[in-house]
Amino acid sequence: MxxxxxxxxxxxxxxxxYEMSARKVADKLGIxxxxxPGFGCCGFPLxxxxxxxxxxxxxxxxxxAEEKGLPVMTLCSACSSNLAxxxxxxxxxxxxxxxxxxxLARVGKEFRGTxxxxxxxxxxxxxxxxxxxxxxVKIPLTGLKVASHYGCHYLKPxxxxxxxxxxxxxxxxxxxxxxxxxxxxxxxRVKQCCGGAVLVSDEATALGLTKDKLDAVKASGAEAxxxxxxxxxxxxxxxxKSIETRFASEYGLPVFYMTQLMxxxxxxxxxxxxxxxxxxxxxELIARFSAEDEDDxxxxxxxxxxxxxxxxxxxxxx
Amino acid sequence: xxxxxxxxxxxxSDFNFANQVAQxxxxxxxxxxxxxxTCSASCPVRRINDKYNPRRIIRQVLLxxxxxxxxxxxxxxxxxxxxxxxxxxxxxxxxxxMTALKNMAASSNCVPDGVLAQMELxxxxxxxxAIDEFDNKKRIKAGLPPLPEEIxxxxxxxxxx
Ligand code: SF4
Ligand code: SF4
Ligand code: SF4
Ligand code: SF4
Numbered sequence: 001m002x003x004x005x006x007x008x009x010x011x012x013x014x015x016x017x018y019e020m021s022a023r024k025v026a027d028k029l030g031i032x033x034x035x036x037p038g039f040g041c042c043g044f045p046l047x048x049x050x051x052x053x054x055x056x057x058x059x060x061x062x063x064x065a066e067e068k069g070l071p072v073m074t075l076c077s078a079c080s081s082n083l084a085x086x087x088x089x090x091x092x093x094x095x096x097x098x099x100x101x102x103x104l105a106r107v108g109k110e111f112r113g114t115x116x117x118x119x120x121x122x123x124x125x126x127x128x129x130x131x132x133x134x135x136x137v138k139i140p141l142t143g144l145k146v147a148s149h150y151g152c153h154y155l156k157p158x159x160x161x162x163x164x165x166x167x168x169x170x171x172x173x174x175x176x177x178x179x180x181x182x183x184x185x186x187x188x189r190v191k192q193c194c195g196g197a198v199l200v201s202d203e204a205t206a207l208g209l210t211k212d213k214l215d216a217v218k219a220s221g222a223e224a225x226x227x228x229x230x231x232x233x234x235x236x237x238x239x240x241k242s243i244e245t246r247f248a249s250e251y252g253l254p255v256f257y258m259t260q261l262m263x264x265x266x267x268x269x270x271x272x273x274x275x276x277x278x279x280x281x282x283x284e285l286i287a288r289f290s291a292e293d294e295d296d297x298x299x300x301x302x303x304x305x306x307x308x309x310x311x312x313x314x315x316x317x318x
Numbered sequence: 319x320x321x322x323x324x325x326x327x328x329x330x331s332d333f334n335f336a337n338q339v340a341q342x343x344x345x346x347x348x349x350x351x352x353x354x355x356t357c358s359a360s361c362p363v364r365r366i367n368d369k370y371n372p373r374r375i376i377r378q379v380l381l382x383x384x385x386x387x388x389x390x391x392x393x394x395x396x397x398x399x400x401x402x403x404x405x406x407x408x409x410x411x412x413x414x415x416m417t418a419l420k421n422m423a424a425s426s427n428c429v430p431d432g433v434l435a436q437m438e439l440x441x442x443x444x445x446x447x448a449i450d451e452f453d454n455k456k457r458i459k460a461g462l463p464p465l466p467e468e469i470x471x472x473x474x475x476x477x478x479x
Contacts, residue, residue, distance in 0.1 A: 007465075009440075013447035016460055023462070040444035040469045045436040048394075048420035049429060051343075056475055057440075089343075103478065107471040156400035157413075167404055193362045197397035200432030205395060208366040274460065 001127065002032040003073035003118075004065040006083065008230075009041045011075055015230040017274025021259035022075050022120055024273065028136050028266045029128055033073065038064050042079040043086065058086030059100045062117075063109040072117045077229035080119040081153035084160045087117055119154055121228050121258055125172040126164050133179040138267035139289050140181025146261065147185045147222035148173035149213065151232045152193050167191070173258060177226065180265035187220035189213055196231040210235040211243050214251050224285060225255045233257065237279045254282045264289055331382030338422075339379050344414025351376050351410050357402035363395050370395045372402055372412055375419070388423040394430055396420075441476045444469030 011019050026033050043057035061083065065072045074080040090097050091113040101110055124133065155167040165172040170191070174184035195209030214236065217225055227233055237255035244250055255278065263273045270290050275282050339345045351373075358364055358373040370392055378387050387393065396416040403413040423429060439446050449457075454464040 009445035009447045012457065012462070012465055013445075013449060013453055016457065016462065019462060020460055035463050037466050038469060038471065040472045041440050041446060045433070045446060046440060048417060049424040049433060049437055051417075051421055053476055057472065060472060060475060103475060106478070107474055109471075152397070152399040152401070156404060158404060167400075191401070192365075193397050193399035193401070195362070195366075195397060197399070198363065198395055200436075201391070201394035201430045202367070205363060205367040205370075209362055209397075212366065272461070 001030070001123075002034065002070060003123070004036050004039075004068055004070040004115075005033040006036075006039055006042070006061065006065075006072050006074045006079055006117075008039075008074070008076045008079040010230040010234075015233060015257075015277075017260060017277040018075055018230060018233070018257045020272060020274040021257055021263045021268070024268045025124075025259045025262045025266065026120070028263070028268070029124065029132060031073075031123065031128070034068060034070060036064050036068065042074075042076075042082045044078045044082040047082065054082070055086050055089065055096065056100055056103055058083050059090055059104055059111040060107075060109060062087055062090070062115055063104060063111050065115045066112050067109075069114075071115055073123055074117060074119050075228075076231070077119060077151050077153035078231060080117060080122075081157065081160065083117040085157070087113075087115070088160055119228065121154065121172065121176070122161070122164055124262075125176060130175055130179045133176060133262065137180055137265045139265055141261065141265050141289055142181050144182040144285070144289070145185045145221060145223045146177045146182045147187050147217045147220060147225050148177060148190070148258075149194065149225055149227040149232055149236065150191065151227060151229045154228050173226065173228065176258060176262070180262055182261065182265075185217075185220050185222040187222065188216040194232040194235040196235045199235075206235070207239065207243055207246060210239060211247050211249065214240065214243065214253065215249070218251055218253060223254075224261075225253055226258045226261055227255065228258050240280050252280065254278065254280050254285050256282065330385065332384045333382045335382045335384040335387075336380050339415060339418060342415070342418035342421075344411035345418055347408065347410045348376065348379060348415060350408040351380065351406075352408060353377060354407060356405050356407060357410075357412050360401040360405050362399060362401060363397055367395065372396070372416070376410065376412065376415070379415070379419070387419060388426055389428050391423075391428065391430075393419045393423055394433075440472070442473060443467075444472035 039061050043054035046054045090111050150170045155165055155170055158167045177184040192213050195206035199206040260273045270286050340348050355373050358371050361372050363370050393416055398413050400413045403411055436446055449465045449467055457464055
């Protein structure tokens with residue numbers, strides 16, 4: 001199974017922990033990824049102002065994947081929905097395709113309609129299957145109570161995603177949480193949007209939406225939240241502190257990319273999963289499952305060579 | 319949530335507006351709206367900010383209240399989450415219509431500055447966040463492949479109107 005890895009703009013610059021963990025997990029699961037240096041923005045931010053340029057930008061990216069003869073794997077949910085939507089539109093609207101191809105010809109490219117677009121978690125859940133995940137687990141995250149945030153564009157528009165999961169009753173992420181040995185936690189307003197998309201137009205509404213869900217997750221007794229989109233991550237992880245200040249609330253809720261939790265369960269070190277890049281501290285929680293000993297970071301600073309074998313790969317909590 | 323009934327000043331209405339919207343992609347079904355309110359009840363933004371009301375926006379379009387819809391700024395509150403569109407019993411593509419309305423608002427210069435700023439960045443550097451030397455150093459340190467700092471072809475593609 002091989003894909004062209006589409007990173008988009010936000011992940012490689014602002015959310016490297018997602019990219020790091022995604023590559024590790026793909027590797028563990030035997031998914032081959034090819035980097036395409038010409039991949040740029042997917043076009044999503046232009047959609048509300050200039051739909052033609054959105055299509056053009058998507059077509060550019062898709063044409064590069066077509067040249068490689070590869071399907072596209074996205075990490076960002078917004079990239080997923082935008083590329084999938086534009087791909088669909090370009091495949092089915094002959095006039096649009098001709099018009100776009102005239103423009104692409106100026107840079108020597110052509111959209112032919114031979115590729116498809118899938119989010120990494122969809123690939124893992126649907127194409128690989130839960131059993132493959134379970135087989136790759138070395139340290140089951142036993143006892144860890146995790147609330148999944150699906151976000152909107154991972155599931156919708158559902159007709160573009162062949163309804164791989166039910167947007168009214170999504171299960172895929174909870175099933176993956178269970179497959180890595182953790183406990184999926186249900187909470188009120190599971191389906192609610194993070195609000196990220198309205199941050200530019202109305203900060204109070206956007207943060208209000210985020211807070212609303214953080215309250216619900218906290219009330220459910222979950223110890224951590226997991227998600228699959230860098231925009232959602234900005235809202236729940238990066239903005240958690242300012243939401244606490246703004247609304248005089250307290251969460252202290254670690255937020256992980258799903259691939260970080262999967263990687264942890266597959267025995268990847270927290271350093272290689274970029275855990276130190278998460279805004280809300282994850283260390284205590286991870287220490288329950290991590291194969292490394294706690295002073296790892298300090299040791300490294302003192303340049304102590306780690307040539308002794310580490311502690312056995314076992315969960316601390318049974 | 320009970321809505322206030324507002325008087326509609328039909329003198330201000332532009333009946334061509336509904337047609338215009340109906341001709342956009344996804345806009346075709348708009349006239350099938352029977353005002354059931356499922357969209358507003360499903361809207362997460364409305365939960366937090368009750369000034370925002372997708373059903374009302376659809377009604378306003380059908381009544382031709384173009385100025386109000388495009389200039390009030392409400393359409394920019396839509397997060398494009400598709401909750402309404404997935405549920406509308408009449409198959410109205412509400413999210414797509416909101417996007418079309420944002421496009422129309424943008425053509426008449428009613429667009430949040432942040433949105434325009436992002437557009438300029440993409441035109442210039444092919445991405446919202448450019449990768450610089452510093453980023454690439456951090457990427458390499460993290461075991462990630464370095465990425466090009468700018469993508470000229472994108473700038474070239476987007477520079478032509
Ligand atoms: S969704 Fe955003 S981050 Fe992802 S590529 Fe598109 S513009 Fe960039
Ligand atoms: S939850 Fe927010 S960022 Fe995440 S997909 Fe929905 S709108 Fe996008
Ligand atoms: S859900 Fe559909 S039919 Fe009902 S009010 Fe909204 S747009 Fe109209
Ligand atoms: S797509 Fe827009 S109008 Fe529809 S539910 Fe989401 S935020 Fe509300």
